[in-house]
Amino acid sequence: MKLETEILQADHGGYGRACAILVSGGLVSLPTETVYGLGGDARNDRAVARIFEAKGRPQFNPLIVHVPSAEVAKTYVEWSHEAEVLASAFWPGAMTLVLPIRSDAGISPLVSAGLSTLAIRVPAHPVAQELLEQFGGPVAAPSANPSGRISPTTAAHVLAGLNGRIEAVLDGGACDVGLESTIIGLADDAILLRPGGVPAEVIEAALQMKLRHHAEGAQLSAPGQMTSHYAPGAAVRLNAEVRMTGELMIGFGDVDCDLNLSAASDLTEAAANLFHHLHALDAKGATGIAVSPIPEVGLGLAINDRLRRAAAPRD
Ligand code: TXA
Ligand code: MG
Secondary structure, eight states, X not given: OOOOOEEEESSHHHHHHHHHHHHTTOOEEEOOXXXXXXXXXXXXXXXXXXHHHHHTOSSOXXXXXXXXXXXXXXXXXXXXXXXXXXXXXXXXXXXXXXXXXXXXXXXOTTTTTTOSEEEEEOOOOHHHHHHHHHHOSOEEOXXXXXXXXXXXXXXXXXXXXXXXXXXXXXXXXXXXXXSOOEEEEOSSSOEEEEOOSSOHXXXXXXXXXXXXXXXXXXXXXXXXXXXXXOOOSSEEEOSOSSOOTTEEEEEOSSOOOSEESOTTOOHHHHHHHHHHHHHHHHHTTOSEEEEOOOOSSTTHHXXXXXXXXXXXXXX
């Protein structure tokens, strides 16, 4: 999809246009104090699928959700004493908390790639704050760079990588911190998942405890690859042409199936439906789930990566 990417100023008209784009499921790059984010409505499956498409990511790495305040954050995640301590000390700011997602959160499962946790942050940048206030919903945003490229700290960097792939960039000048947020996992014991804008020692001082550090050399950026990652209870069989006895089928294209990722063979629609369909058939108590072949192009790479993990032998 080739778009005319608009450059919006941080003024009345610019915020209004940015909100209208987000409401319609479009993508807006927004400045934060760390780096520019590539934002879409976190409740909109299709908008979230388009974030992955625009970045050209071959995998569904989970995304950070941005909200205007800790009060709003509490409506999406299970809050804890540690979360309160860290949010009071460092929000708004360059720190992201990973907490169990609330069952009533209404966030697209694609945002956290099917995990039961959600990464959430209250950015301090006044332009991000104003946009989040005016939009009034959660904004999923990875750094606004194509996969494998460095994170953007100006609107010009964003355009250099994503011009024609997103609806707009909201220009808020250069980012102060220039380094991504520090990610703290609080779903189990406190763990430093990614070093970033707020030094780990400062966070440890606030918590009055040491953080567990993510194993040296482990791939920080890809919790989607951890064995704890969501996998359906049912055995998953890929590249299936038809259902076998006892199986339910997830189709793609013009096929006979129980749930279709996209009857029109649209990969963005398929990505938007992927986790919903896996969960739905799993909840039906299927012993086996057959899945149609998905073309290995564009978002098909990420879809197939996720399906291969779901189909892999369990430990
Ligand atoms: O400063 C930042 O954090 C920027 C701005 C835009 O907020 N965002 C950013 O997003 O750096 P991204 O997508 O480039 O990195 C998000 C990181 C990834 O390493 C991802 O694996 C991790 O957050 N992450 C997201 N959800 C997670 C979860 N539920 N559990 C563990 N890690 C998670
Ligand atoms: Mg990034």
